[in-house]
Amino acid sequence: MVGITAYGAYIPKRRLNRMAIIQSMGWLAPALMTAAAGERSMCNWDEDAMTMAVAAARDCMTGMDKSAVSAAYLASTSLPFKERQNCGILTTALNLPEEGLVTADFTASLKSGTTALLTGIDAVRGEGKDHVLVTASDARQTKCAWFFEMWYGDGAASLLLGKDNVIAEFKGAHSVSCDFVGAYRGANAKFDYGWEERWIREQGFTKIIPAAINGALEKCGLSMDDISKVVYPCHLSPRVHQSIAKPLKAGPEKIQDNMAAVLGDTGAAHPLMMFVAALEEANPGDKIVVASFGQGCDALVFEVTDNIKKLPARAGVKGSLANRKEEAQYSKFQKFRDLVNVEMGIRAEANKQTALSAMWRYRKQVLGLVGGKCTKCGTPQYPKVRMCVNPSCGAVDTMEEHAFADKAGIIKSYTGDMLAVSVDPPAIYGLIQFEGGGRALFDFTDCELADVKVGQPVKMSLRMKYYDEARDFHGYYWKAVPQT
């Protein structure tokens, strides 16, 4: 049996109330009011498609054997690098074995998430790839005071594919590929350029998605009556989303909520995000169709198995949505996404060049949070160096790799710093002590100073550490997220 063996998701904690956009920009763009219901997710200033992909993949791998993954695919339209495979950042952060691993980025289309999923299924069905990790993530940049800003959200979803302990069996798929361009982003552009909404709805969504879904059902010998949930995205109004299913003769109860009111459209990640949400509510025997939209459509049919009940607990979409903090200040959204030109002072002008040779040498430490454990005295330590830190040991070259990212940690000391150059002052940071040993100083994120205490548990999260504007280089590293 081939199919999904685990799922995960990540949605940034911050949610921007869409009325906050209206309150700031409604004087200029009053038409936005038609899309102002609910809230959208927004990346913290140190999050992007890359960090969300890592978070969703880690959620997906909860209780799974990372060393068994033999291929990883990353789908997105908003990745930080054009050359330098972004999926390599993901797999290094997950500390996957480098030997025998196939990685690929799937980009440039909002259907890339389902295409990566289809490709992953093909790999598992073929020879030699027993466990394939498929992750989709998007944090699309939008101009201020436009519908894209209202409609879009930030988020990531991840699926593990395999042959054993399958929770949703792959039954079949059908794809339609065509150069339908509702919106595009040129290679040198920061923002989407879109065509008339009514045309996209009538000639795009309502024709292409039903064609692909009907094709898939036909291939599987199924009819809509056999299907429990139909999963497909549409960033336009909830009414338009619903109307797409009319030609499919799917009743409203079968249409998976696109989470426009609580999340927004997460681009390439959205079909997978909605699929994860459907799986969270699914019962064994349910058949689910998952479809995408963007220069065509991939439609895949799955059947949920009994194993779904045995999947270890994870945040998923439900848990991610519940971990929520409302952001009422639109100006924070603007600054976090670098949409306004803010003076950061001379101090911020520092040269942030990255030594690529050093990045390669320290890749496991920096991206993987891999430290060492002395095989002579057993002391876990970070970073991994040649001489043991234990004053009564001091052995040389006895260190084996020891991964800290998934270890529980507690706060030993902390502060909130008004002087450190920060996008969201005060900068909060402190010393983290890991369970079982090992400690280091980390920046804290997704927290308020008033809520931070010595002894508080933290979880580690890969975040954007620095951005070298002069060389367009994003640096990533781990931060501590205090748990309340």
Added chain:
Amino acid sequence: MATGIRDKVAILGMGCSKFGERWDMGADDLLVEAFQECIEDAGIDKNEIQAAWLGTCFPEISVGQSALPLSISLRLPNIPVTRVENFCASGTESFRGAVYAVASGAYDICLAAGVEKLKDTGYGGLPEFGANAGPRAWMTGVNMTAPGSFAQLASGYGAKYKKSDEEIKRALAHVSAKSHANGVKNPKAHLRKAVSEEQIMAAPIIAHPLGLFDCCGVSDGSACAIVTTPEIAKSLGKTDLISVKAIQLSLSNGYEMGYNEWEVDHFVTTSKASEKAYEEAGIKNPREEVSMMEVHDCFSITEMVTMEDLHISPRGEAIKDIMDGFYDADGKVPCQIDGGLKCFGHPIGASGLRMLYEMYLQLLGRAGDRQLKDPRIGLTHNLGGFPFMNVCSVAIIGRHG
């Protein structure tokens, strides 16, 4: 068997520039200002100096590399000159070089100078370390400032000794108010303004829980010392000799940051450096024998926990001593009698020598309005880096013999 430095080297003369925002002067001018006072005090000719040391912490924004800036500024007669840098201990390192050179017998008379010119960066505060701290600085370095790193001591200390934020805040306010009161009496101090504990408590927070008065500033300045053997000093007509009793240094080895024991409550290095210094100086009971101290009060919390690491206050009882006035000008062991880093100022490369300068003046009875009664032993302390990883120096000077 090593015998230590005690009483092997005497201070022939010292000088110190006015500290502050010296927009009118570059590093070379500041060096001359301190040196003129120093050589006059020593009563020798410049050509009698046989070797010299220069301490600066941020040469890249003022004098540049090498020791040439000292040699050229003072027009030294083509003698050996060495530049040293060891964070905030750079001034004491310069002194250590000169003292050890005399003690070795290689030279008769040596100069130790320190200078820092910080007010040419275009922004407040120390220069950004940035990529100068190695290729991993941006990759993994925490977005940390010095106040933020030292502030962590408050949370660690409070957790270990069950002290509330309020108790710590009040002790820090006393630490700061005392230094401000002392600084008023010092004409060379950067800031000469008394401030009440209540005004300190009312001040906003820079890095929780450190407020505006808990953090030192940035100053330009220079200080220097000329050292020789006690015999030569006597032969030059000096009578009240001040000699070096101890100079110790201790550096972190990654234990605090990397091993699992340290509780962010004290300075491992200060604790060790001071023990070794007392041993070298023959001091058995520092609480009784040390007459006065200049410690590295970069932040009030540093001074507070340092009182324990210098083994003057028992562990967990610094707050009590501070609130009892033990370290006030009229207390048992006056601390920061010249105003300290927070009022005298902190031109990094000069700071260690500035502290020695005050101890030297006090021991000779030349400290004017702030003169203490009959001090015999003065201790100085520098702490460079962060609580997690630092360089500590402790020097002790006193009346010879």
Added chain:
Amino acid sequence: MMNQYTHRPPGHEVQSISGHYVINEEKRIPFQGREVLVATGAFAVDSSCCGTGGCGFALVPGYVVRWKASTNEEGDPVTEIEPIQDEQAKQALRTLLQESEKVQQVNFW
């Protein structure tokens, strides 16, 4: 526990080596059935050893016990106050003052 607050003329600047602060206004705010003394002002850190910054802040010495009950040596009035200890009350006041006073920092005695 400190229980006195000295009123200084509005705009009085207090200087440290690393910057300065000014209290511009003092208010008596009704809160949970009692009256809280709130002083608001601004501060600048422009010469600290380690960076520059500043913000608007509110200082909450505590509940008013006796308003301007005495004067100090310089003739400044002094109010007796009771510091706020309860963490929930502090949090509520913090949220309230950040909104009403548009300050970025709320500090308690």
